[in-house]
Amino acid sequence: MRKLLIIDDEPIIQEGLKHVIPWSEYGYEICDVGTNGRDGLHKIRLHQPDIVMLDIRMPGLSGIDIVSQLKKENFKTKFIILTAYSSFSYAKKLMGLGIEHYLLKPVVETELIEVLEKIDQERIEEQRLQEQLASYNQLHEERTLRALLEGKREHFSDSLLKKLIGKELQFVRIYGDLQQRTDQWLMERVAENDQHIKWIRKDGFDHLLFIQKDSSFAKRFITKLRKRVRENSGQGIVLMVADPVDHPEKLSTAYRQIKELMHLHFCFSEQEILHYQQFTTVPEVVKKPDEEDSRKKLYHYIEFGDQQNIKKIVADLEDYYRASRFSKDRIKVEIFEWCVSLLDLIQKNYPDVDPIDKDIWANEINHQPHLQAIMQWIVKELLFISESIHGEYPTKGHIVDKVKEYIHFYYSEDINLKYVADLFHYNSAYLGKLFKKETGEYFNVYLHQVRINKAKELLVLDKYKVNEVSRLVGYSNADYFYKNFKQYEGMSPKEYQMNQRKEINS
Numbered sequence: 001m002r003k004l005l006i007i008d009d010e011p012i013i014q015e016g017l018k019h020v021i022p023w024s025e026y027g028y029e030i031c032d033v034g035t036n037g038r039d040g041l042h043k044i045r046l047h048q049p050d051i052v053m054l055d056i057r058m059p060g061l062s063g064i065d066i067v068s069q070l071k072k073e074n075f076k077t078k079f080i081i082l083t084a085y086s087s088f089s090y091a092k093k094l095m096g097l098g099i100e101h102y103l104l105k106p107v108v109e110t111e112l113i114e115v116l117e118k119i120d121q122e123r124i125e126e127q128r129l130q131e132q133l134a135s136y137n138q139l140h141e142e143r144t145l146r147a148l149l150e151g152k153r154e155h156f157s158d159s160l161l162k163k164l165i166g167k168e169l170q171f172v173r174i175y176g177d178l179q180q181r182t183d184q185w186l187m188e189r190v191a192e193n194d195q196h197i198k199w200i201r202k203d204g205f206d207h208l209l210f211i212q213k214d215s216s217f218a219k220r221f222i223t224k225l226r227k228r229v230r231e232n233s234g235q236g237i238v239l240m241v242a243d244p245v246d247h248p249e250k251l252s253t254a255y256r257q258i259k260e261l262m263h264l265h266f267c268f269s270e271q272e273i274l275h276y277q278q279f280t281t282v283p284e285v286v287k288k289p290d291e292e293d294s295r296k297k298l299y300h301y302i303e304f305g306d307q308q309n310i311k312k313i314v315a316d317l318e319d320y321y322r323a324s325r326f327s328k329d330r331i332k333v334e335i336f337e338w339c340v341s342l343l344d345l346i347q348k349n350y351p352d353v354d355p356i357d358k359d360i361w362a363n364e365i366n367h368q369p370h371l372q373a374i375m376q377w378i379v380k381e382l383l384f385i386s387e388s389i390h391g392e393y394p395t396k397g398h399i400v401d402k403v404k405e406y407i408h409f410y411y412s413e414d415i416n417l418k419y420v421a422d423l424f425h426y427n428s429a430y431l432g433k434l435f436k437k438e439t440g441e442y443f444n445v446y447l448h449q450v451r452i453n454k455a456k457e458l459l460v461l462d463k464y465k466v467n468e469v470s471r472l473v474g475y476s477n478a479d480y481f482y483k484n485f486k487q488y489e490g491m492s493p494k495e496y497q498m499n500q501r502k503e504i505n506s
Contacts, residue, residue, distance in 0.1 A: 002050035003031040007040030007066070008082065009058045013105070017053055020107055026116055037061025044070065049077060051119065056083045056102075067099055078119050082107065145200050145209060151252035164248040168212040171245075171254040172222065173205050175265065176237030182228050189221070197221070207258075209251075212244070226272060238265060239273045243280075266328040267321060269370035279325075286323035289316050291338065299345050300409055302386040304423060310382050318375045328371075335374060336365050346385060353388050399424060400438040403431070404446070411450045412474045417443040451475070452488045459497040460504070466493045 001024070006017050014033050023030060031047045034040025037060040044052060044066070056063035067079055081102035101115050144160045149171075178186065190197045190208070196217065198209040210218035222239055229237055240261040242254035257276040264279060265271075294313055301309040317338070321331050343356045361381075368374040403420055417435075420443075421428035435443050451473040458469045467478050470493075475481035485493045 001029045002027055003047055004028040005032055005034065005040070005043060005047055005049040005052045006030065007034035007037070007043075007052060007058070007063075008055040009036050010055075013055070013082075017107065021109055021112060026113070028116075037063070037066055041066050041069065044075070044077065045073075048075070051078045051080060051116075053080045053082060056081050078122070080112075080115055080119075141198070142200060145198060145251075146202055148248050148251040149200075149202065149255040151249075161248055164211060168215065168244050168246060169248065169251060169254070170210040170212065170218045171242040171251060171258060172208045172210065172218070173240040173258045173261070174207065174237055175205065175240055175262070178206075178229070178237065179232050181232045182225075185228055185232075186225065189224075193221075218244075222273065238269075238271070240265070241273060241275045243276050263327060264325065265370070266331070267325070267371045269372050286320050288320050288324075289313070291341070295338070295342050295345065297409070298342060298382075299349075300405065302346065302382055303349075303389055304406060304409075305386050305389075307383060307386070310386065311379055314375050314379050314382070318371060321371055331371060332365055332374070335378075336362055339365070339378065346389075350389055353385065356385070398438075399426065399431070400435055403435060403443075404439070407447055407450055411447065411454060412472060414474070414476070415447070448484050449488065452485055455481070455485065455493065456489075456496065456500075459493060460500045462501075466497065469493065 004023060006014055008014050008017070014035075018030060018033075028051065031049055032043045034043045037058045040052075040054065040058075041061060054063045054066060061069075063081055070077065079099050079101065081099060082105055083102055084105050101119065103111055103115060141160055187199075190199050196211045196213050198211070200207040200209055208221075210221065212218060218241075222241070226239065240258050242257040242261075245251060245254055260279075261274045261276055265274060268274060294316070298310065298313045300306075301313065317335070321335075324331075326334075339361055340358060343358065343361070346353065347356055364377055365374055368377060402424065406420060406423070407415070417432050418428045421431045424431070432443055435441075435446070439446055441449070455469050455473045458464050458472060459466070464472070470478045470481035473481075475484075482492060485496070489496055491499075
C-alpha cells in the first residue's frame, strides 16, 4: 500500500478527506494528518509519503513554503494542492514549482479519482524513463569500463573517470559457471554496493571491478563469494585476481594480468583463487627430467607393476611443467611426444599387449581441460598397461636377466627372493636355483654385491657420510652394512672412503 499524508488546518476538512473515497481500494493508506504547515512538514520528513494532500493556505508555513522546501531536499513525493477560487493565483505559483495537481474545495470524489489516475500514469511513465536512463547509463558505463581495460582512450567517459580517480581498483575474473542461486546472490550484492563494485561482461566471462572502500574490501567480498559457491553447489569456480591499481588508466595492465592467469590456470587448476601477485616472483627452477632415463625407468616400473614409482615419474613431469609456465599448447605437444616414445618402447617389447592407439592418446591429451587432468589420465592408462603386462603376459626376456635388472633398479629398497618370485609369478625355490645356476651366485649374495658396489661409488663422493651411504644402498642397519662391506672389500667403509679420497687428491 502507498502512503497518503493529509495536511490541513481545518478539522472538518481533515475528516472529510479521510472518507471522501475508499482509499484502500485505490492502493493507499492514510499514514498521518498534519494540522498546520510546520506540523505537516515534520510529518512529511518522518513518513516520506507517496502523496501529500496539502492545503495551500495555512498559518505558519503555507503550502508553497512546504513544497519549495521539500523540492530543495529532493523529495520525490507527489502533491495534490487543495485551494479555493480566491487563492487560484497561489496555484499558478505552485505550477511554477512543477506541481500540476490541485483540487478545489470542497473535494469532489470523481475529480479526486481522476487526479489519482493521472498520478499513477505519471509514476508509470517516470519508472519507464528511469529504467531507460539506467539502462543507457549502464551501457555507457560498461563501454567506458571495457575501453579502460583495452586501453582505448577515445572511448573514455570523463564523468566515470572522475569517479575512479584516486581510488584503489582491483579487477577479478569469474572463471566457471555460477549456479542460479549464487548468481542471484551476487547480483543483489553488486546492486547493494553499486558505488564500489561494477559487473563487467567481457570475452565471454563475468568480471568484478572493485572500487575499494578500504584495502581489504575486495578480499572480504571474494571470500564470501567462494563460501556461497560451496554452499550452493560445491561446483568449483576460479577467481582470478589482478594486482590492485591506483589509476583507472592502469586497468589495461590488470586486464593483461588476468589473461596471463588464464594460461597459468592450465597448470594450477586445483587452486580456487589465483592471485597474479603469487606469480610475480621468479619461478623455482625445476630441472626437466632426463627423457631417456625417465622413459627407461618408467618402462621398467610398468613392466614390474610398480604403481608407486609410475605415479612418481609422472608427478615429477607434472612438477616440471607447473614450474615452466609454458603455454598449454606447448605442454600438450611435449607430453604427447614423451608418451609416444614410451608407448613405442612398450609395444616393441610387448607386441602381444592390446595395440595402443596413439590417435586416442592424442585426442585425450588435447581435450583434457588442464595439466592435472592430463596427468591423471596418463597414470590411469599406464597402470592399465602395467596390469596387462604384469598380470596376463610372461615377462619379456630371460627371467634371470629380468631379476638382475630388477635388483639393479631396486637395490635401495627392502627386497628379497620371495617378493621378486611372487612379482614374476615364479616359485621362489625354483627361481633361487635357476638364479644360482645362471649367475653362479645366490640371490642374496648378488643383491649384497650390487649394494656394496653402489656404496663404493657413493663413498668416493664428498657429500655423503658413511651412515648416509648405508641407508641409500638399502641397509636399514648400519652395523650390518659395515659387516657386509668388510666381508666383500676387506676393509671398513670408512677406510675405503679415506683411501679413495687420498688417491684422488694425490
